[in-house]
Amino acid sequence: MDHKKEVWGSRLGLILAMAGNSVGLGNFLRFPVQAVQNGGGTFIIPYLVCFLLMGIPLLWIEWSMGRFGGRRGHHSTPFILGSMHSGSLWKYVGVFGIFTNIAVAAYYCYIESWTLSYTFHSIRGTFTGLSQTEVAGYFNDYVSMGTNFFGIPNEAIFFFIICILINTYILSRGLAGIERVAKIGMPLLILFGGFLAIRGLSLGTTAASEEFPLANAWDGLNYLWTPQYESLLLPGVWLAAAGQIFFTLSVGMGTIHCYAAYMDSKDDIALNATSAGFTNEFVEVVLGSLIVVPIAAGYFGLDWVKENIGFGMAFQSMPFLFSQWGPVLAALAGIFWFGLLFFAGITSSLAMGTPWMGFMRDEYGWGQNKGALSFGFLTLCLGFPCVIFYQHGFFDQYDYWAGTVSLVIFALAETILFAWVFGIDKGWKEINDGADIKIPVIFKWVIKYITPLLLIFVFVGALFTPEGNNWVGAFNQIFSGQGWPLDHSSLVMQLSNSELKQNLSGAINADEIK
Ligand code: PHE
Ligand code: NA
Numbered sequence: 001m002d003h004k005k006e007v008w009g010s011r012l013g014l015i016l017a018m019a020g021n022s023v024g025l026g027n028f029l030r031f032p033v034q035a036v037q038n039g040g041g042t043f044i045i046p047y048l049v050c051f052l053l054m055g056i057p058l059l060w061i062e063w064s065m066g067r068f069g070g071r072r073g074h075h076s077t078p079f080i081l082g083s084m085h086s087g088s089l090w091k092y093v094g095v096f097g098i099f100t101n102i103a104v105a106a107y108y109c110y111i112e113s114w115t116l117s118y119t120f121h122s123i124r125g126t127f128t129g130l131s132q133t134e135v136a137g138y139f140n141d142y143v144s145m146g147t148n149f150f151g152i153p154n155e156a157i158f159f160f161i162i163c164i165l166i167n168t169y170i171l172s173r174g175l176a177g178i179e180r181v182a183k184i185g186m187p188l189l190i191l192f193g194g195f196l197a198i199r200g201l202s203l204g205t206t207a208a209s210e211e212f213p214l215a216n217a218w219d220g221l222n223y224l225w226t227p228q229y230e231s232l233l234l235p236g237v238w239l240a241a242a243g244q245i246f247f248t249l250s251v252g253m254g255t256i257h258c259y260a261a262y263m264d265s266k267d268d269i270a271l272n273a274t275s276a277g278f279t280n281e282f283v284e285v286v287l288g289s290l291i292v293v294p295i296a297a298g299y300f301g302l303d304w305v306k307e308n309i310g311f312g313m314a315f316q317s318m319p320f321l322f323s324q325w326g327p328v329l330a331a332l333a334g335i336f337w338f339g340l341l342f343f344a345g346i347t348s349s350l351a352m353g354t355p356w357m358g359f360m361r362d363e364y365g366w367g368q369n370k371g372a373l374s375f376g377f378l379t380l381c382l383g384f385p386c387v388i389f390y391q392h393g394f395f396d397q398y399d400y401w402a403g404t405v406s407l408v409i410f411a412l413a414e415t416i417l418f419a420w421v422f423g424i425d426k427g428w429k430e431i432n433d434g435a436d437i438k439i440p441v442i443f444k445w446v447i448k449y450i451t452p453l454l455l456i457f458v459f460v461g462a463l464f465t466p467e468g469n470n471w472v473g474a475f476n477q478i479f480s481g482q483g484w485p486l487d488h489s490s491l492v493m494q495l496s497n498s499e500l501k502q503n504l505s506g507a508i509n510a511d512e513i514k
Pocket of ligand 2: 022023024026027247248249250280284
């Protein structure tokens with residue numbers, strides 16, 4: 001067994017790998033949807049506040065926990081958390097940081113595989129000459145059951161397997177493999193995104209035609225970026241903003257600890273973590289808001305975007321809109337767009353594999369090949385239900401539990417561990433050890449009080465989300481003695497309802513009848 005300390009090849013490699021970990025499908029598929037659904041400009045202030053008071057502090061916490069554990073030879077959250085306090089409880093909390101990754105990787109890799117397939121079809125010109133309805137229909141068929149002999153979406157499964165093989169191969173090359181992908185993928189992603197953004201902003205019609213209404217790309221941008229202060233009083237918007245910050249920065253999952261565990265023990269955290277975090281925010285708020293929304297608004301108008309936004313728009317509308325640019329530019333734009341998504345996706349899914357591999361190596365001495373293969377296998381097995389039940393709501397439920405709820409719980413636990421159990425004085429010292437910049441001391445206070453309070457607020461909010469996310473109405477109702485109207489999506493309701501089971505059994509029956 002080879003237990004010599006594995007470390008990142010260079011500082012640039014570390015930052016790019018960390019930025020690649022954060023920059024993902026969430027920046028391009030999730031952010032615009034969250035922003036539009038939460039009122040555009042109303043979303044942006046809570047979002048930025050959550051970034052500053054929760055996101056950045058959590059990055060510092062996770063980076064320094066990771067480096068702390070790495071110094072002691074640990075590379076996954078059970079042991080990293082365990083090394084910060086003698087109680088065995090924390091080790092078990094750390095287990096979240098392995099399983100959440102595998103659970104999220106399962107559907108994340110599935111979506112990643114769509115981007116692979118769509119890149120391929122853009123090159124082939126599959127979407128040339130199709131109408132909007134046909135392009136949307138193509139996607140629906142792609143993820144549908146029962147369109148062929150085996151009754152499973154063959155092509156989707158084919159690309160899913162290819163995608164997992166690619167991930168497995170790169171993971172088997174260790175940190176060097178991840179670093180190389182990040183060094184190639186991140187610059188390309190920014191280049192591709194820049195091209196699409198600039199092209200997008202020049203879009204608009206001067207008069208309504210038969211096919212398109214009077215539309216302008218800038219309407220989309222203005223809608224996203226005109227701050228609306230009344231949103232500060234809407235807890236629902238805050239919850240959505242907090243959830244997006246978690247997902248997009250990859251905090252609360254264990255991947256950041258794991259990457260940081262492979263740093264040199266005296267490497268800077270303050271500047272590196274901040275740079276990686278801001279890179280993610282640049283890609284998210286700049287590139288993430290300059291592509292789907294403006295391009296769609298440039299053709300169909302803002303109202304259409306507001307009504308139809310969803311993460312499928314990236315697949316159901318973009319290829320059609322690109323085809324307005326003529327066959328050559330359309331192919332190029334398709335390659336840029338889906339290629340960008342693929343690079344964003346793979347640098348994140350690789351990150352999700354490392355905690356499992358680190359754990360199996362530290363605990364059982366598994367080598368890289370065995371670690372990577374077992375991760376690929378687990379992801380494939382867990383991914384299958386996502387493939388098969390995609391259209392029956394399984395996906396959303398799964399994303400909610402694995403990709404939202406457990407992140408918040410884990411982040412809350414680790415913040416308490418760091419600031420209160422390990423102790424903020426020691427913690428602050430860890431963050432600033434070897435630092436290349438001086439973090440304002442006020443953040444010591446933020447980490448101790450504000451971050452955990454915000455986290456508790458988010459968690460309690462998720463537990464008790466009222467009907468229709470209408471908090472003002474719910475408070476009025478409870479004060480007038482009518483009780484609190486719980487929404488179906490609230491955690492409390494989720495814990496007690498069997499809607500998912502019904503959906504699933506309904507789905508299975510429907511398939512049998514066919
Ligand atoms: N941050 C990634 C995104 O924006 C998702 C992710 C979450 C990656 C957790 C790794 C760990 O898509
Ligand atoms: Na992200």
